[in-house]
Amino acid sequence: MTTLWLVGIGTGNPDHVTGAAIRALNAADLILIPRKGEARSDLADLRRQILAQVLTAPVQVAEYDVPPRADQDDYLGAVNDWHDAIAQAWSGTIGAHRPDAANVALMVWGDPSLYDSTLRIATRLPGLTVRVIPGITSLQALTAAHAIPLNTLATPVTITTGRQLRDHGWPEGATTVAVMLDKGGAFTAIEPIDTHIWWGAYVGMPEETLLHGPLSDVAGEILATRSRLRAAHGWIMDIYLLRRGDDV
Numbered sequence: 398m399t400t401l402w403l404v405g406i407g408t409g410n411p412d413h414v415t416g417a418a419i420r421a422l423n424a425a426d427l428i429l430i431p432r433k434g435e436a437r438s439d440l441a442d443l444r445r446q447i448l449a450q451v452l453t454a455p456v457q458v459a460e461y462d463v464p465p466r467a468d469q470d471d472y473l474g475a476v477n478d479w480h481d482a483i484a485q486a487w488s489g490t491i492g493a494h495r496p497d498a499a500n501v502a503l504m505v506w507g508d509p510s511l512y513d514s515t516l517r518i519a520t521r522l523p524g525l526t527v528r529v530i531p532g533i534t535s536l537q538a539l540t541a542a543h544a545i546p547l548n549t550l551a552t553p554v555t556i557t558t559g560r561q562l563r564d565h566g567w568p569e570g571a572t573t574v575a576v577m578l579d580k581g582g583a584f585t586a587i588e589p590i591d592t593h594i595w596w597g598a599y600v601g602m603p604e605e606t607l608l609h610g611p612l613s614d615v616a617g618e619i620l621a622t623r624s625r626l627r628a629a630h631g632w633i634m635d636i637y638l639l640r641r642g643d644d645v
């Protein structure tokens with residue numbers, strides 16, 4: 398029986414890697430590293446760098462190419478097929494390198510619970526027992542970087558995607574909205590009055606860039622900064638918190 402350890406590694410700062418993560422990685426028989434292609438190769442590099450820092454045991458490491466996602470009209474169908482293909486890539490790589498492995502580890506960006514499909518993909522391999530080591534999420538890294546609380550006193554928080562915000566506007570009744578996976582500027586689709594934004598790109602990484610203020614004052618600066626950074630680095634990951642009302 399193989400145990401698959403999904404190890405949250407935080408959002409790009411090697412110091413985010415917890416003691417529990419370090420223990421799980423060192424106890425693994427095999428660690429799988431995804432290769433996603435040129436544009437995001439630095440994330441694979443970062444995983445290698447983390448391993449170089451934390452591995453004290455002679456753990457075998459195997460890289461696998463993440464299969465490309467088909468461009469088909471049926472979005473959910475395409476994602477399902479893609480997840481099947483990734484599960485096959487995992488089992489193929491385990492079979493090729495350590496078919497006898499008792500413990501296999503995958504390093505998951507941030508934490509596996511937040512906008513990540515690793516847990517869903519793992520259910521496709523029923524022979525595996527899944528264990529999770531929690532990691533620091535990009536949302537925690539954002540609120541820490543700005544030194545703000547996630548919620549205001551006794552109010553709920555909505556976590557959503559750029560596409561949802563763009564397509565459906567401000568979630569009804571929300572006070573605080575955290576937005577991830579935004580292809581760029583979904584906040585321009587909402588009414589900015591009385592709204593504050595705390596934005597961060599590459600949060601936790603050396604390139605970390607933060608901006609905040611009333612949305613009507615800083616929206617243009619965030620858009621311009623985002624395009625400049627994206628052009629300079631060739632890729633970008635950003636996240637932001639929006640809050641309405643006086644209690645900022």
Ligand SMILES: C[S@@+](CC[C@H](N)C(=O)[O-])C[C@H]1O[C@@H](n2cnc3c(N)ncnc32)[C@H](O)[C@@H]1O
Nearest residue numbers: 408507508511534535577578599600634635636
């Ligand atoms: C597929 S989700 C993965 C989230 C991850 N599991 C987590 O716990 O944060 C990717 C999104 O997370 C956010 N993100 C991840 N790392 C980030 C970082 N270092 N800086 C800013 N946003 C980040 C961005 O919104 C990005 O589009």
